[in-house]
Amino acid sequence: MKRIRVIVASCFLITALGTAGCGANSATGDQTSQTPVTDIKVVSEQGMELYKANCIACHGVDLEGKVGPDLRKVGERKTKSQIAGQIRDGGGKMPAYNASLSKEDIETLAGWLASLK
Numbered sequence: 719m720k721r722i723r724v725i726v727a728s729c730f731l732i733t734a735l736g737t738a739g740c741g742a743n744s745a746t747g748d749q750t751s752q753t754p755v756t757d758i759k760v761v762s763e764q765g766m767e768l769y770k771a772n773c774i775a776c777h778g779v780d781l782e783g784k785v786g787p788d789l790r791k792v793g794e795r796k797t798k799s800q801i802a803g804q805i806r807d808g809g810g811k812m813p814a815y816n817a818s819l820s821k822e823d824i825e826t827l828a829g830w831l832a833s834l835k
């Protein structure tokens with residue numbers, strides 16, 4: 719009888735500690751189970767769609783460059799924020815896109831282009 723009580727007590731203790739541990743685990747588990755916005759495949763697909771709709775005329779079907787420069791390895795030359803700035807404000811002979819593209823679209827495009835190295 720005494721032994722059973724000890725076992726019950728220690729089980730309770732383990733459960734109590736375990737719950738605390740589980741609480742922490744499930745918190746981090748939730749974070750990793752969310753789809754990150756920076757998911758590279760999603761960003762690439764959306765980026766390509768936006769590129770096709772807005773940028774092909776000057777930068778070419780395969781980003782090889784026409785009126786505007788070759789963008790195939792633009793991520794080697796420029797950071798994501800520099801690229802976002804170029805899209806937002808334009809510059810040289812490039813038009814500004816701050817009025818026609820949303821902030822999110824510009825971020826997506828810039829993130830995708832910056833990943834091309």
Ligand code: HEC
Nearest residue numbers: 772773776785786787801804805809810811812813815827
């Ligand atoms: C009307 C033609 C035109 C369009 C449309 C255009 N660009 Fe450009 N783009 C240019 C030109 C010209 C430059 C070079 C600017 C300069 O001389 O400073 C440039 C430069 C850039 C650069 C910097 C490249 C580097 O190597 O420094 C990026 C990035 C860029 N464009 C992205 C885009 C994206 C993304 C779009 C679509 C949203 C777009 N461009 C649409 C003409 C265009």
